Structures are given as C-alpha cells and as structure tokens.
Amino acid sequence: MSFIKRALKPVEVIIVAAKVGRVTIKYPFEEPLISPDFRGKIEIDPTKCIGCGACVNACPPNALEMIESEDKKTLRYFVGRCIFCWRCIDVCPVGAIKGTREFELATNDVLDLFDFIIHSKTRCNTCGKMTSETTRMQKFILERAPIAEVYSSKCPECRRNSLIRAVAMRKVGLYE
C-alpha cells in the first residue's frame, strides 16, 4: 500500500503544479512589479537647483559632490554610489530633488552613471573676487531676507571688514 502511495507522489505534485499554474514573471518583456513606496534613483531639477550644497552635506555615501573651480560650481551625482536613502529630498530647501521608482540603471560604461549641474559663481561687488555663492543662491537669500542685500553680494572678507567698520563707527565715530 505504501509502495503505491510513494509511486503516486509525483502525480500529486503534478496536480498541485497544474492548480497553481505558471508563476514565473516575464520581466524584461513586461512591466516590473514594484510597490509605490519603492525608492529608486533621484532626479534633480536643473531649473530649480540653487547649488547650495545642502544635499551634499546630507548624502551618506557622497554620491552627490560639489566640485568647485575658479568661477564654476558643479553638482555631480554619481548613481553608482547612491544608496537611494532619499535624505537629499528631505533637506533640499527649494524642493528641486524628487524621487523616482526607476531602477533599470545597468550600463557598460561608468560615464553613463554621472549627472552634472553647472552653476556659476558671483563676483564680489567691492573687491571683484569670486565668492563661493552661486547667482541663484544670492537670489534665494534676497527673497527670504531682503535686509541681507548689503552683505549678500560681498565676499566673506569684505563682509567682515564692512561689519568691523560699522561696529567701529558706532563705538568711536568715523575713524579713517
């Protein structure tokens, strides 16, 4: 009796398999199954980004990096190192970064994995040197705090000098 049972076991398996049907997905030829809260690649809106570098400070693996040169400030996003934590989205002051559910990022060339946004720096209106602020950052500061108009277009050194002069004038009067 037990022999017959054992012999019929494959038949049982076939019946179960016929009930379940085909479970394999046809993935590259159909839409993938991803949940709505899946976190994928981020997308930076180049028309909104002001180049402040808040996301660079928040990024745990330094996938977002700020490369500074003489008169340019470049935000570089390297997808290959991104861990998709979306912390940059939380800290962005202008909401320029938004998350997507994109995960099909495979390439055979490492240069495909980079995104660049190039910002231009402003010039100090007193001494003429390049400041570390971008033009959009300056505009953003003026929108938020119009009182900063005197200082926002100066480089840190000129800003300090003008502050010292203002304090000195208040204490001991004009001294040249």
Add this chain to the structure above:
Amino acid sequence: MSKALERIKRSIWVFHLNTGSCNACDIEILDALTPYHDAERFGVKLVATPRHADVLLLTGPITLESLPKVINAIEATPRPRIIIALGSCGSGGGIWHDTYSTIGGVNGLLKILKERGVEVDAVYYVPGCPIRPEALLYAVALIKGVVSKKREAKMYKAE
C-alpha cells in the same frame, strides 16, 4: 575577441564572487534564480569555480583582505571575461568608498588589474542598494542584447 564576446551571449555561466558585501545583494542574486524571477530563462547558471564561468558577479566594496583572492579568481576566468559589478558597493564603493580597508568598488580594482596586466573585456555596472532581482535580470538581458540601454549621462548648465 569581439567574435568571442558575441558567442558568450548565447548562454552565460556566472560565478558569484563576494568581496566583503553585507549579503543583501547575495540574497537578491538567489532571489533572481528562484522560479519566480527565473534567470535560467536566459541560460544563466551559477557555477562552482571561476574556470567554468563567463561572467563574474562581483558584490561588495572589495576589502583589502579579499583583494588577492579576487585577483586570483579573475585571472582564473577564461577570456573573454565579463564582470558585473552589483550594488552601490560593487559599482562605486557605496558608503565604504573612502574607508581605509576597501579599495572602493570595481573602479579601484580595474586600476590594480591594469597594473598587473590582467585584461577584463567588459564591465557592467548595476547600481542599487540592494539591487532588485529585476535589475540583475535587466543587466543580463543587456549583455544578451535583448533590451536597450536606458541610462545616459546628463549635463545641465544653470545660468
């Protein structure tokens, strides 16, 4: 060699090379081989030794401890050899890209291999932390030429 790369597209045998990863990507590789995702549709098969393999599935940021073994495994793989760098760690170093004990993913490895004169015919990068099994299937389909590449570098200029 390009003819050999064409021939490799028929059915790729992969060797799973863990170089100090956290095992998340390794579990996703196993997930890709289950009947649900079924990587064997594309002829993918896990083999036990790099001498039988066409493709090395490299996970982890390549620790200094594992580096000599990784180089040995790559030297043992017959030409044409392809590396699939899986996950953030494999393709760019991940959160360990600048620590003292890792060499920062496959790009650091390729430099060391170039110094030693070991050639790698193609490197495929699969970002994700961890990768989805679908992302691995997409990379395999990309090697076989079934799907086209979606990702492109973008350069924007803000005024």
